[in-house]
Amino acid sequence: MTAHPSSPDTAPRASLPVHALRPEDIESFLGGLDEPAASYLRMKEFSAKAASVVLLPGQSGISLAVLGLGDHPDPSTFGDLPKQLPSSADWTLLPGHYDPGEAYLGITLGAYRFDRFRKPAAKLPRILVQNAPDRAKHLAEAVCFTRDLVNTPANHLGPKELADAGEALAARHGARSRRIGGAELASGYPALNAVGAGSERKPEILQFSWGENPALPLISLCGKGVCFDSGGYDLKPSSAMLRMKKDMGGAAIALGVAQAIMALDLPVRLEVRIGCVENSVSGHAMRPLDVLHTRAGLTVEVGNTDAEGRLVLADLLTDAAGAKPDWLIDFATLTGAARVALGPELPALFANDDRLADALIASGTALHDPLWRLPLWHGYESWLDSKIADMNSVASKPFSGAIVAALFLQRFVPAGTAWAHIDTYAWNDTTTPGKPEGGEAQSLIATVGAIEYLSSISVSERS
Numbered sequence: 001m002t003a004h005p006s007s008p009d010t011a012p013r014a015s016l017p018v019h020a021l022r023p024e025d026i027e028s029f030l031g032g033l034d035e036p037a038a039s040y041l042r043m044k045e046f047s048a049k050a051a052s053v054v055l056l057p058g059q060s061g062i063s064l065a066v067l068g069l070g071d072h073p074d075p076s077t078f079g080d081l082p083k084q085l086p087s088s089a090d091w092t093l094l095p096g097h098y099d100p101g102e103a104y105l106g107i108t109l110g111a112y113r114f115d116r117f118r119k120p121a122a123k124l125p126r127i128l129v130q131n132a133p134d135r136a137k138h139l140a141e142a143v144c145f146t147r148d149l150v151n152t153p154a155n156h157l158g159p160k161e162l163a164d165a166g167e168a169l170a171a172r173h174g175a176r177s178r179r180i181g182g183a184e185l186a187s188g189y190p191a192l193n194a195v196g197a198g199s200e201r202k203p204e205i206l207q208f209s210w211g212e213n214p215a216l217p218l219i220s221l222c223g224k225g226v227c228f229d230s231g232g233y234d235l236k237p238s239s240a241m242l243r244m245k246k247d248m249g250g251a252a253i254a255l256g257v258a259q260a261i262m263a264l265d266l267p268v269r270l271e272v273r274i275g276c277v278e279n280s281v282s283g284h285a286m287r288p289l290d291v292l293h294t295r296a297g298l299t300v301e302v303g304n305t306d307a308e309g310r311l312v313l314a315d316l317l318t319d320a321a322g323a324k325p326d327w328l329i330d331f332a333t334l335t336g337a338a339r340v341a342l343g344p345e346l347p348a349l350f351a352n353d354d355r356l357a358d359a360l361i362a363s364g365t366a367l368h369d370p371l372w373r374l375p376l377w378h379g380y381e382s383w384l385d386s387k388i389a390d391m392n393s394v395a396s397k398p399f400s401g402a403i404v405a406a407l408f409l410q411r412f413v414p415a416g417t418a419w420a421h422i423d424t425y426a427w428n429d430t431t432t433p434g435k436p437e438g439g440e441a442q443s444l445i446a447t448v449g450a451i452e453y454l455s456s457i458s459v460s461e462r463s
Helices: 024-031 035-043 100-113 132-151 157-170 183-187 191-194 243-262 311-320 337-343 354-366 378-384 401-410 444-456
Strands: 013-019 055-058 061-069 088-092 127-129 176-180 206-212 217-227 270-281 291-293 298-301 327-332 347-352 419-423
Touching: 013 024, 024 035, 035 055, 088 100, 100 132, 100 206, 132 157, 132 243, 132 444, 157 176, 157 243, 157 270, 176 183, 176 191, 183 191, 183 311, 191 206, 191 270, 191 291, 191 311, 206 243, 217 243, 217 311, 243 298, 243 327, 243 347, 243 444, 270 311, 311 327, 327 444, 337 347, 337 401, 347 354, 347 401, 354 419, 378 401, 401 419
Parallel strands: 013 061, 013 088, 088 127, 217 270, 217 327, 327 419
Antiparallel strands: 055 061, 176 206, 206 270, 291 298, 347 419
């Protein structure tokens, strides 16, 4: 499904060099070229603008390439190299004033293609990044794994197949997994079960745990895995269903974060729960104004059957909180309101703990995987009031949908549990350097970086 450049430990065939230059490097570099090559580069008016590429001719065709780094290179600076370099040669990105890990990520993620159902449109060049760390390789593999899941059509990735993918991931890393369905799901996770009841493809929960040292911090991840969302009886218009195969993006990101944590062998304990369901319309589907029970014992009036993701997460969060994790983080393509507020590229972060929120924000900023924190504004709590149940699933007002959804989820997180909720789009609407159109692992790298930070500090500093 994915296409990658050469990994750091794969020796290329005879390759051509790629020189990565900042503006201040140009004159020195020109001084090392023969006069025809230097004249050619001057004629091209190469200024080392970020992501710009010039191929220099030689006696046998192309002799080398130069890549502009601009003043502040990041992974996107390298993201178009797989498109810009001819595939007829192998290439080696030489050391320069850039982070080789960021270069590897940018190149690998820019080379990504989802080709499971078609022949690759074009051959991609092999690009070796010298001195690229293994960490970058593991992060790139986790992002590509997540993208593959989100891009897979719903007829090929239903609840069972999503649970299969998580179970296989757990097995690869020696994690202990279990699947919950049928009567156990109906009685123990009634809200999640109600969401999936309308589909012939039965709902499941996949749980797995990794790491056993009780002295290490416990990280718990939960993901919304709605493999297709019709909206239920509050049916979406056809235009709004066009990307609903990605409504399991939260589960895919949770699995991708877990893959990176396990591959990096971070000193943490890990628990993962994904709720794998399909929100369909049938005689068995939940209806508007139904009252549902939840694992926490609270009752919920269904204000809108298209607000199903919060019901899935409610039961997962209740379950996860029972183990008293140091950090509890959930991922979900939860609300259109978050996209209205922040657009498609910036996931919304909600948290009841400032240290957890600060760690995620700082990591996202440093690692070019940004998040933006929105408030858990308690003044809107009453908007979830119901006259016949403990709460409604949606607000009584048409405002602040992302905040209200987060407030709903917070009711299922016990006081004292450090919790973060990430409302993500999990998709690229257009292709930009390093980010092809399609499924995206938004917040994955930021979350892994924050967990790396937590794992590096002492117990006293965590408290």
